[in-house]
Amino acid sequence: MAIVELRGINFIYNKGTPYETHALKNVDLSVNEGQITGLIGPTGSGKSTLVQLINGILKPTDGEVILDGVNIWDQPKKIREARFKAGVVMQYPEYQLFADTVRDDIAFGPKNMGLGEDEISERVNKAAAFAGLDPSVMSRSPFDLSGGQKRRAALAGVIAMEPKVLILDEPAAGLDPGGRKEVLGGLKKYQRSVGSSIIIVSHSMEDMANYCDRIIVMTDGKIAMTGVPSEIFARYNDLIGLGLDVPRITRVAASLSRRGVDLGEVYTVGYAVEKLSELL
Amino acid sequence: MDERYEIIAEDVSFTYPGDETNPPVNALRGVTLRVPKGSYTAILGRNGSGKSTLARILCMLETPEKGELYIDGKLMTGDKVTEADILDARKRVGMVFQNPDNQIVATIVEEDVAFGCENLGVPSGEIRKRVDDALETVGMTKYARHSPHKLSGGQKQRVAIAGVIAMKRECIIFDESTAMLDPMGRREVLDTIDKLNKEDGVTVILITHYMDEATRADHVVVMNDGQILKEGTPSEVFSDPETLWSASLDVPQTTELLYGLKKKGLDVPLDVFDPERCAAVIAGAISSRGGVKNGDR
Ligand SMILES: Nc1ncnc2c1ncn2[C@@H]1O[C@H](COP(=O)(O)OP(=O)(O)OP(=O)(O)O)[C@@H](O)[C@H]1O
Ligand SMILES: Nc1ncnc2c1ncn2[C@@H]1O[C@H](COP(=O)(O)OP(=O)(O)OP(=O)(O)O)[C@@H](O)[C@H]1O
Ligand SMILES: [Mg+2]
Numbered sequence: 001m002a003i004v005e006l007r008g009i010n011f012i013y014n015k016g017t018p019y020e021t022h023a024l025k026n027v028d029l030s031v032n033e034g035q036i037t038g039l040i041g042p043t044g045s046g047k048s049t050l051v052q053l054i055n056g057i058l059k060p061t062d063g064e065v066i067l068d069g070v071n072i073w074d075q076p077k078k079i080r081e082a083r084f085k086a087g088v089v090m091q092y093p094e095y096q097l098f099a100d101t102v103r104d105d106i107a108f109g110p111k112n113m114g115l116g117e118d119e120i121s122e123r124v125n126k127a128a129a130f131a132g133l134d135p136s137v138m139s140r141s142p143f144d145l146s147g148g149q150k151r152r153a154a155l156a157g158v159i160a161m162e163p164k165v166l167i168l169d170e171p172a173a174g175l176d177p178g179g180r181k182e183v184l185g186g187l188k189k190y191q192r193s194v195g196s197s198i199i200i201v202s203h204s205m206e207d208m209a210n211y212c213d214r215i216i217v218m219t220d221g222k223i224a225m226t227g228v229p230s231e232i233f234a235r236y237n238d239l240i241g242l243g244l245d246v247p248r249i250t251r252v253a254a255s256l257s258r259r260g261v262d263l264g265e266v267y268t269v270g271y272a273v274e275k276l277s278e279l280l
Numbered sequence: 281m282d283e284r285y286e287i288i289a290e291d292v293s294f295t296y297p298g299d300e301t302n303p304p305v306n307a308l309r310g311v312t313l314r315v316p317k318g319s320y321t322a323i324l325g326r327n328g329s330g331k332s333t334l335a336r337i338l339c340m341l342e343t344p345e346k347g348e349l350y351i352d353g354k355l356m357t358g359d360k361v362t363e364a365d366i367l368d369a370r371k372r373v374g375m376v377f378q379n380p381d382n383q384i385v386a387t388i389v390e391e392d393v394a395f396g397c398e399n400l401g402v403p404s405g406e407i408r409k410r411v412d413d414a415l416e417t418v419g420m421t422k423y424a425r426h427s428p429h430k431l432s433g434g435q436k437q438r439v440a441i442a443g444v445i446a447m448k449r450e451c452i453i454f455d456e457s458t459a460m461l462d463p464m465g466r467r468e469v470l471d472t473i474d475k476l477n478k479e480d481g482v483t484v485i486l487i488t489h490y491m492d493e494a495t496r497a498d499h500v501v502v503m504n505d506g507q508i509l510k511e512g513t514p515s516e517v518f519s520d521p522e523t524l525w526s527a528s529l530d531v532p533q534t535t536e537l538l539y540g541l542k543k544k545g546l547d548v549p550l551d552v553f554d555p556e557r558c559a560a561v562i563a564g565a566i567s568s569r570g571g572v573k574n575g576d577r
């Protein structure tokens with residue numbers, strides 16, 4: 001089942017001016033329900049533009065956005081529903097933070113949804129724990145946090161709304177490696193408990209290999225490839241040609257294979273250790 | 281003080297004041313750091329460990345509450361320091377901020393990149409050349425006349441980097457400057473930083489959450505809770521994965537692989553960071569052990 005479908009999408013910034021940018025070109029795409037989908041592509045390929053179309057922050061120049069079976073622009077007055085159904089954690093958390101305290105910031109979404117006080121505070125605490133926010137920062141201004149703490153606060157604010165489709169634009173940029181593992185690893189659990197679908201935009205091939213069920217590759221406003229991680233990372237040379245990469249461990253495995261130690265397709269360290277141990 | 285060092289921080293502490301509801305935050309608690317001229321230092325550490333605060337002190341955007349700071353051998357803290365000394369030092373040490381939006385000042389990319397040079401009083405013909413070169417270096421020439429606010433995340437980061445490169449300082453601090461770049465962009469920017477360091481003799485301090493990037497440095501500093509937890513060459517620091525994991529950090533994937541194999545009894549070093557060399561080391565260790573060759577099973 002597709003939870004998100006894009007049909008014939010074009011998106012043009014500054015249309016009709018000398019700085020017109022055709023950011024998405026005839027994009028057709030469907031995102032499976034109940035999976036973690038990764039979106040990768042070079043700088044400027046249109047990833048952030050695409051994810052902002054899904055919950056109606058941006059409106060396509062032409063084409064249809066179908067979210068959970070509904071064409072979100074059929075009734076423009078109801079666009080708020082799309083915002084609740086699909087939550088986007090933006091690439092730069094500063095764009096998302098605005099309240100006086102971290103707690104109020106995280107509570108803003110649930111409040112807007114009309115939830116009761118108890119439910120709100122439960123959701124805030126759960127989301128803060130998920131994002132690894134230390135309780136001591138909850139009463140501080142989000143603007144006085146470190147970069148990674150801001151990212152965590154922005155993340156918690158969207159998680160607290162428990163959207164049916166959770167969209168994260170570079171969720172791990174700025175997180176320390178431990179936090180990266182906790183947050184990305186926690187998404188799988190979150191997805192099962194809330195029953196949602198997740199879309200992650202990232203430049204880290206390692207993270208994509210470790211956490212995604214399916215990967216979509218964009219270049220120059222178009223979809224270049226889709227497939228499960230092993231299919232995508234098997235296209236080693238194509239990815240590098242696009243300015244992307246394969247996980248480092250995949251490079252090690254490729255080099256080992258040239259040296260007569262063939263491990264098959266490897267894109268996580270755990271798997272590489274396992275395969276090599278069998279040879280010892 | 282010793283002029284072989286671009287920066288010396290002696291026992292530096294810094295506290296963000298609290299308010300009615302929040303206690304003060306002791307962001308730095310006695311940090312001592314020596315940065316030789318022309319060196320390449322990487323700073324790692326969990327979120328909130330004090331990296332950006334330290335960076336702001338080193339380029340004198342904040343004043344330490346305790347301890348001493350020397351830039352190019354001159355004392356920058358205490359009563360005797362003059363306004364002129366501080367201005368001179370600020371010209372030596374520059375920084376690329378963690379969030380490029382905090383750095384964008386103009387409405388056109390090339391003016392934004394030129395801004396810092398104008399402030400330094402660089403002659404206008406020279407500025408033109410530096411701006412063109414810097415934009416070329418970060419691959420943003422095509423966007424010279426665009427509005428910096430209307431760029432993708434990675435494009436903004438490139439513009440911020442160009443602005444600081446154009447200023448040609450003695451020392452540049454990059455605060456997570458590659459966080460939003462695609463893999464090729466990241467490699468290009470890191471190669472540019474290497475080049476600034478190796479060819480132009482720029483002293484580089486790179487703050488990062490990517491362990492692979494830190495392997496390019498001569499010296500790695502690990503911060504934890506406002507203090508330095510560990511420092512040394514990349515080989516020294518990454519040969520102790522347990523300590524790093526306990527500080528919410530990691531090791532490069534090559535080291536993680538070698539560590540996993542070592543625990544299974546294979547005799548391999550941990551400090552091999554290049555994928556090609558890592559594969560050579562493993563293949564060598566397997567064959568010298570008479571391990572089963574591929575194809576035999
Ligand atoms: N607000 C805007 N106004 C005009 N052009 C824009 C705007 N935002 C993005 N663009 C342009 O649209 C194209 C796609 O940008 P987008 O932000 O979707 O890229 P991206 O794939 O998310 O890149 P990155 O990996 O750098 O974040 C780029 O060429 C960019 O310069
Ligand atoms: N303006 C501020 N006011 C109050 N506290 C602050 C301010 N800026 C940072 N802090 C706090 O000081 C500590 C150190 O923050 P700093 O930004 O130096 O961390 P960092 O190591 O750069 O983290 P990150 O990896 O998340 O960028 C954190 O606990 C942070 O919350
Ligand atoms: Mg983007």
Ligand SMILES: [Mg+2]
Nearest residue numbers: 146147332378
């Ligand atoms: Mg920081």
